[in-house]
Amino acid sequence: MINLSDTDLQAKLQRLKDILTDMGNAVIAYSGGVDSTFLLKVAHDVLGDNVIAVTARSSTYPEREFNEACELVKQIGAKHVVIISEELEIEGFRSNPVNRCYYCKKELFNKIWDIANEHGINHVLDGSNVDDTDDFRPGMKAAHELGVESPLRESGMTKSDIRALSKAMGLPTWNKPSFACLSSRFPYGQPISEKKLSMVEQAEQFLLDKGFIQVRVRYHGDIARIEVAPEERHRFFDEHLMDEIAARFKQIGFAYTALDLAGYRTGSMNEVLKEEMPDERTTTETTAQ
Numbered sequence: 001m002i003n004l005s006d007t008d009l010q011a012k013l014q015r016l017k018d019i020l021t022d023m024g025n026a027v028i029a030y031s032g033g034v035d036s037t038f039l040l041k042v043a044h045d046v047l048g049d050n051v052i053a054v055t056a057r058s059s060t061y062p063e064r065e066f067n068e069a070c071e072l073v074k075q076i077g078a079k080h081v082v083i084i085s086e087e088l089e090i091e092g093f094r095s096n097p098v099n100r101c102y103y104c105k106k107e108l109f110n111k112i113w114d115i116a117n118e119h120g121i122n123h124v125l126d127g128s129n130v131d132d133t134d135d136f137r138p139g140m141k142a143a144h145e146l147g148v149e150s151p152l153r154e155s156g157m158t159k160s161d162i163r164a165l166s167k168a169m170g171l172p173t174w175n176k177p178s179f180a181c182l183s184s185r186f187p188y189g190q191p192i193s194e195k196k197l198s199m200v201e202q203a204e205q206f207l208l209d210k211g212f213i214q215v216r217v218r219y220h221g222d223i224a225r226i227e228v229a230p231e232e233r234h235r236f237f238d239e240h241l242m243d244e245i246a247a248r249f250k251q252i253g254f255a256y257t258a259l260d261l262a263g264y265r266t267g268s269m270n271e272v273l274k275e276e277m278p279d280e281r282t283t284t285e286t287t288a289q
Contacts, residue, residue: 032069
């Protein structure tokens with residue numbers, strides 16, 4: 001039983017449950033992140049076997065994230081379907097245009113709708129919340145076009161609401177760092193390849209193994225630009241650690257390694273777009289950059 005004194009949170013949670021109850025069934029685009037795990041947990045509590053989690057495997061989705069997602073579904077007890085959605089095979093995606101995520105989400109949600117239709121389910125859901133309107137995320141346009149619903153946003157939930165409720169429910173994702181697919185590590189217009197994605201995944205995994213919590217390795221040709229949480233930046237005063245990181249990144253294929261002094265922030269690759277495309281911020285997708 002959730003014991004929360006915040007009546008606003010309780011009201012939002014009840015609203016979410018009412019929305020899901022009215023749906024009667026649902027397929028959830030499930031990544032294993034904070035939002036989709038919380039949504040799956042509540043949906044499974046409300047709908048039981050009438051909810052299915054669908055996870056897409058691809059070269060942009062790290063193995064560690066896939067394994068965690070599979071384990072979380074088992075803990076929740078929900079049905080789980082794994083599909084292949086190789087974004088690099090989508091026309092227009094590999095060249096990494098500004099609206100790259102539109103192509104990805106359109107492909108993904110079409111495949112998820114196929115699963116829904118196969119099981120006689122009328123609703124496809126994503127985990128976007130109220131805060132997801134704060135950045136440029138064109139994937140929401142595809143979701144809207146394909147009739148994907150966002151019950152977390154509809155119930156008025158913010159990221160902090162979801163984390164608080166997840167903690168109260170005992171979900172291990174309540175304090176999980178934000179994650180986005182590996183394609184978000186590349187400046188728009190720079191082509192994406194399997195090799196480059198593998199380099200980024202290896203570099204980020206090395207930093208995670210070193211104990212960093214919030215990590216991004218942005219790909220700038222020969223240069224790897226590291227972003228870590230602002231409170232973790234002090235660790236780079238350790239010269240031995242810096243030497244280790246530089247040597248490992250060189251093995252991976254980066255000629256140079258740099259630290260972003262500002263630290264991690266959502267959508268850092270979008271900062272150059274904010275003055276050029278302010279209206280696009282209404283077309284959001286579900287994951288932070």
